[in-house]
Amino acid sequence: MIDYQSILNAIYNNVVQDEDKGQIANYIPELANVNKDSFGIHLQLISGGAYSVGDSEKKFSIQSISKVLSLALAISKVGTDIWNRLDVEPSGNPFNHLSLLELEKGIPRNPFINSGAIVIADILVSLLENPKTDFLEYVRDITGDANIDYNYKVALSEKQTGFNNYAAANLLKSFNNLNNHVDDVLDFYFHQCSLEMTCAQLTKAFYVFANKGNCMLQKTRLTKSQAKRINAIMLTCGFYDEAGEFAFEVGLPGKSGVGGGIVALLPNEFIISVWAPGLNERGNSKLGMQALEQFTTLTNQSIF
Amino acid sequence: MIDYQSILNAIYNNVVQDEDKGQIANYIPELANVNKDSFGIHLQLISGGAYSVGDSEKKFSIQSISKVLSLALAISKVGTDIWNRLDVEPSGNPFNHLSLLELEKGIPRNPFINSGAIVIADILVSLLENPKTDFLEYVRDITGDANIDYNYKVALSEKQTGFNNYAAANLLKSFNNLNNHVDDVLDFYFHQCSLEMTCAQLTKAFYVFANKGNCMLQKTRLTKSQAKRINAIMLTCGFYDEAGEFAFEVGLPGKSGVGGGIVALLPNEFIISVWAPGLNERGNSKLGMQALEQFTTLTNQSIF
Amino acid sequence: MIDYQSILNAIYNNVVQDEDKGQIANYIPELANVNKDSFGIHLQLISGGAYSVGDSEKKFSIQSISKVLSLALAISKVGTDIWNRLDVEPSGNPFNHLSLLELEKGIPRNPFINSGAIVIADILVSLLENPKTDFLEYVRDITGDANIDYNYKVALSEKQTGFNNYAAANLLKSFNNLNNHVDDVLDFYFHQCSLEMTCAQLTKAFYVFANKGNCMLQKTRLTKSQAKRINAIMLTCGFYDEAGEFAFEVGLPGKSGVGGGIVALLPNEFIISVWAPGLNERGNSKLGMQALEQFTTLTNQSIF
Amino acid sequence: MIDYQSILNAIYNNVVQDEDKGQIANYIPELANVNKDSFGIHLQLISGGAYSVGDSEKKFSIQSISKVLSLALAISKVGTDIWNRLDVEPSGNPFNHLSLLELEKGIPRNPFINSGAIVIADILVSLLENPKTDFLEYVRDITGDANIDYNYKVALSEKQTGFNNYAAANLLKSFNNLNNHVDDVLDFYFHQCSLEMTCAQLTKAFYVFANKGNCMLQKTRLTKSQAKRINAIMLTCGFYDEAGEFAFEVGLPGKSGVGGGIVALLPNEFIISVWAPGLNERGNSKLGMQALEQFTTLTNQSIF
Structure with missing residues (x-):
């Protein structure tokens, strides 16, 4: 049995020490006004549990x-x-x-x-x-x-x-x-x-893709095949020109936004979201990418 | 002494026989409503003479x-x-x-x-x-x-x-x-x-470039150097991706428009304009290109 | 329990009826001399079973x-x-x-x-x-x-x-x-x-990637992480400019060759290879792509 | 009457003072071993005169x-x-x-x-x-x-x-x-x-293009039309991605080489060649470009 809370805590402690937190998107004032030190993770298991660390209940622009x-x-x-x-x-x-x-x-x-x-x-x-x-x-x-x-x-x-x-x-x-x-x-x-969500809300919104098309409230919103195909597109196209890198390092379907959010999922297992507003050179959350790499390494879980 | 009128007549007789007159630009109705058989040339010498043939006094969209x-x-x-x-x-x-x-x-x-x-x-x-x-x-x-x-x-x-x-x-x-x-x-x-001109007006408008910056009424509107440089840009960039071809076949600075007009000039010598609304594949007047090739071949005049 | 043999048979009967078998690669005579009607599938389960249909024991150029x-x-x-x-x-x-x-x-x-x-x-x-x-x-x-x-x-x-x-x-x-x-x-x-293999050999060669780095003879040839990452690259880059389409339609890591072979795998579950020498416009086996789409649809198995 | 020798002297004095002489092509040792301070001009008039300054009799790689x-x-x-x-x-x-x-x-x-x-x-x-x-x-x-x-x-x-x-x-x-x-x-x-020439030889080699196809010894080596068309290509394509700039600033057909040579010509009038081995960012002789700009400005001669 994996101790998810300890893993999230370890990632948190690890990642927040990184001095280079990337660049906050500043092309509109509303995005630029965010605290660069913000960092949160939320993990939602399909089997029912949920874990979080840091600013997982703060709203951000999901872009x-x-x-x-x-x-x-x-x-x-x-x-x-x-x-x-x-x-x-x-x-x-x-x-x-x-x-x-x-x-x-x-x-x-x-x-x-x-x-x-x-x-x-x-x-x-x-x-x-x-x-x-x-x-x-x-x-x-x-x-x-x-x-x-x-x-x-x-x-x-x-x-x-x-x-x-x-x-x-x-x-x-x-x-x-x-x-x-x-x-x-x-x-x-x-x-x-411009939609705003917290990390916790974001994992709930993406529950439908990890759960064969059935949403958080167990209502069918997509066919199994539609959910599968959307996951495939997330894997191949979800991270701009860093999609291959994310598949390679993390190995999960996911999607990022310039607000610093990333959500990723393992079908039938879990949905995880991270928020850290500083971006790397390719426009993805710098600490968010690191956190997810560590998560799949530590839990040894990926689609591959 | 070159007999310009005979040359224009010869070109006219030659070119109007071409069955394939190209495609009229049809992306806006006003351009499409033009008679495909229209064809005119006007030649204005810096030394004073002027010659024309065909629809040289009909207005068209110079684009x-x-x-x-x-x-x-x-x-x-x-x-x-x-x-x-x-x-x-x-x-x-x-x-x-x-x-x-x-x-x-x-x-x-x-x-x-x-x-x-x-x-x-x-x-x-x-x-x-x-x-x-x-x-x-x-x-x-x-x-x-x-x-x-x-x-x-x-x-x-x-x-x-x-x-x-x-x-x-x-x-x-x-x-x-x-x-x-x-x-x-x-x-x-x-x-x-959307400016409209006749072939005759077009040669007058471009007189300033052939005449060292002095316009038709002999008023200085550009420095000599400015006129020279605009001519250089016309030669290298005046015909979309057919600029090299025009320099190669015709050898004059010039500019075309999707209305089917072309104007070209030999500095200190003449300005010539042609109008034939059918375009070739690269968006330049099909018969207009032919007419100008014939003109420089028959008169043996080009900047090269 | 899935009846793999019946599924392979159904795919075989279905696919071989397609009149348009694509184009055989003809840039070298050796590839062009192949029988266009060739078609074989081999499926190797990690749990031990193996199934095949058609020309699964004929050698082809894996390219x-x-x-x-x-x-x-x-x-x-x-x-x-x-x-x-x-x-x-x-x-x-x-x-x-x-x-x-x-x-x-x-x-x-x-x-x-x-x-x-x-x-x-x-x-x-x-x-x-x-x-x-x-x-x-x-x-x-x-x-x-x-x-x-x-x-x-x-x-x-x-x-x-x-x-x-x-x-x-x-x-x-x-x-x-x-x-x-x-x-x-x-x-x-x-x-x-120029390596040549049969469909059966090809599934054995790729066993190492589906089996966490341990090859057919259970010797460790890659770390778990290396195997995972190679699978990720297969998914995102394995099919030229049809990689997204394959992920979308099939949902498995895999690789194709201009000899008409395709091999794909579900980590920890199976390796499947198909051979049909006619290629589609993007250089992948036309019937092979169809066969794999049908396989994942009928078995309901993919990484997504 | 233009005093060409004084003009060449003035250009020489002007240009050699430029501290930034550009970069010598160093991808092969033979090109790199050249004295960066080398600078020569040779001017050959079609009417017969010839003028030179600096290292006009030193051989260089015309590339x-x-x-x-x-x-x-x-x-x-x-x-x-x-x-x-x-x-x-x-x-x-x-x-x-x-x-x-x-x-x-x-x-x-x-x-x-x-x-x-x-x-x-x-x-x-x-x-x-x-x-x-x-x-x-x-x-x-x-x-x-x-x-x-x-x-x-x-x-x-x-x-x-x-x-x-x-x-x-x-x-x-x-x-x-x-x-x-x-x-x-x-x-x-x-x-x-790898051909080597001096500035003086280079102007003689290009005499044929300035003289309607008749070479230095007045033998016909190209038709008039062929010479004209080669001049047109020199103008539109002679300077890599700086062709437009050269036409704009100098206004003559010409060609450059990474050995630091440039030759340019005014049909029926003259051929001029410059050699200065340091190149600008676009691979053309830095001082050579400057020298030719000054030449056409001072003599007021160009095809436009």
């Missing part, structure tokens, strides 16, 4: 991690047809590169690069009656937590400064791969990315 | 040819400082590629690719009190023709469908290489591109 | 599948130092592209693209006393089968026509990422790729 | 400048058919990039990037009975100087270290755009590049 949730909602509503408009291959490039999108004529490489997530946002804007409200409702539902909400200041900041996303959306539109107005799609997208 | 005029105005006002924000190297790529712009961190390769022309538009929006009015005034002034005007329907169409240009402008802004609002810069840019 | 074996030998001898000379990120590009190698200054993206495998070959040429003999010995050892051998005619053909590999090796050398002579490294590399 | 001479010989023998195997567009990339060659399926952008010059070398190897001897004969003939020779040590050094050129030649061969053996073509190519 790109939300792309997995929007993908899940789109897949649950549209099924495999969404793959007509985007692919599932790793990008092999930093997360904001438009070059590949142009080269591949407006078909994003996968749903976790910005252009791919914008296509998913476009699909949801077409499908949902009240996109922002309905998506928030979905996230609260699968998480089983009605307190989850957008951070409207973060969303507004992104709207005012997210020129690269405007570039991506317009490029998609020039290739006829965006059905709604750029402004409408990005308004939804910026709100989606 | 990208306007980029030379906006560059000239920017250079005459700002001088060499504009080169801090863009380069003068051939792009070696089709005219709308954003990849290179991203790779080179928001510094456009040259002022004749769309992103480069948008930077020039941004400079003019900053400099001019009433950008659209003042630029039109400048064009009328160097041409010595108060009848030149924008086509507001064409400008509006571009505004509604020019998603690739919105992508480029937002990408520039994400790299801090656009000072004004995207919408303001593009409003100016789309009007600039 | 790029050999890259996993050379990587394993290099890692077992050198350890993590090999990662100074190459990376573990998916390439996102077809298998023979030199562009990325040039852009990334001679550091191959991963050990399964040709340039990466050539770096591994260079490492082995430096380490091994008799590279070709010693490597063959290693493969026979982990497989527990002394009958495995190179196909010298295939190796010779590659030597005479593998210009793209000569280009890659010279480019590596120009970036100081090749220590031995190009000809020596490629001689080894072409022999390595 | 890539030889590509113009091999192109001239190939064109004079094969005519326009050579353009089936390469293009005439500027590359917009550093001189040794293979990426573009791969992207464009083995068709080099132009004859002055290495891959293009290697295709020209392949053409000459096929055409000439004794390629190295016959080419040397051609160069001596157009220059009217039997003392010009290869530097066999330089050629040998290139052979031993020119891995990037081996990569390019093999990549060309993989695309079926090289008819002869890689080693044979590169042996010719490395000798061609």
